[in-house]
Amino acid sequence: MHTILLCGGSGQRLWPLSGSIRSKMFLPLLPAPGGGTESMIGRVCRQLGQAGLDESLLLVAHQEQIALTRRYTGGKYPVTGEPCKRGTFTAAALGALHLLAAGKAQPEDIICIAPADMFADDDFFGHFHQFEAILATSQAELLLLGTRPAYPSEQYGYIVPAQADAGAYAPVLTFAEKPDTATALELMREQALWNCGVFALRLGFLLEHLERLGLPSELAALTAQYPDLPVRSFDNEVAERSTRAVVVRHEGEWSDLGSWDTLADRLPSQVIGEGGLWGECGNSQLINELEVPLHVIGVPGIVAIAGPDGILIASRKEANLIKEILAENKQRRQDCP
Structure with missing residues (x-):
């Protein structure tokens, strides 16, 4: 085979x-x-x-x-x-x-x-x-x-x-x-x-x-x-x-x-990259590819993702909406004269 x-x-x-x-x-x-x-x-x-x-x-x-x-x-x-x-x-x-x-x-x-x-x-x-x-x-x-x-x-x-x-x-x-x-x-x-x-x-x-x-x-x-x-x-x-x-x-x-929600459950750490989660941040995930630190304080159930293309802060359950937002933004740019 x-x-x-x-x-x-x-x-x-x-x-x-x-x-x-x-x-x-x-x-x-x-x-x-x-x-x-x-x-x-x-x-x-x-x-x-x-x-x-x-x-x-x-x-x-x-x-x-x-x-x-x-x-x-x-x-x-x-x-x-x-x-x-x-x-x-x-x-x-x-x-x-x-x-x-x-x-x-x-x-x-x-x-x-x-x-x-x-x-x-x-x-x-x-x-x-x-x-x-x-x-x-x-x-x-x-x-x-x-x-x-x-x-x-x-x-x-x-x-x-x-x-x-x-x-x-x-x-x-x-x-x-x-x-x-x-x-x-x-x-x-x-x-x-x-x-x-x-x-x-x-x-x-x-x-x-x-x-x-x-x-x-x-x-x-x-x-x-x-x-x-x-x-x-x-x-x-x-x-x-x-x-x-x-x-x-x-x-x-x-x-x-x-989705960020399903991927977060498989990651080795809640914090990857520069920064941290502080206070009540249960079920939150932080990934930072930038050299500047990213800190989240007292916000549970979110993803905080930073990379060269942008920054995403979203509820874990609703983070998948980013696909629709990106598609809308792309269409808007194409429609502009």
């Missing part, structure tokens, strides 16, 4: 430390084994290596992030660059055609597509070893990995299995993309799983979707068309169109750490 690790992302949800070039996966904030810190992408590659899954690993990154990708993975793995960001489906197709053109994979081979920006326990990656056998046994055209929701999140997609306790895998009944809280609660009652963004399939099945969309199955031709392609997600183009999909349930830990 070949693993394609997608290293995309807009870099907005963890602003001001993340941006269009330094996505969240490159932030060296997570505690590393034996001390020190590591990035999300470094952690995922380390875990793939520990699970014996990195011998046929390919990383797909935006061309402007190739150097960062190599830096945070120690230059151990091949990296192919997207000319521009065109969504998870297009990035996965680029990676698959790269393997095909290099003679490293054939249409009948199984490929696993996974995001580089996630936080999971080691057992999560142990499931990958089952993918080929489950695809063969189930006769499914697509396999997904899901995990039991910890709370009714509006930030994740959901997979509804046809059976709640089907053993190693279950047929997929339907999908729900980032529902509101009430719908998420109902989905949890239906034993729905968070969609972890991990897919396994035959490379040839992906080629069939390229043909359906009128896209070339040659690497050079797809690369030439890249700037003119629309943004396409793998969920929309492949998963939600599949009539024979199965899901494997992960019972352990998983998160995409897509």
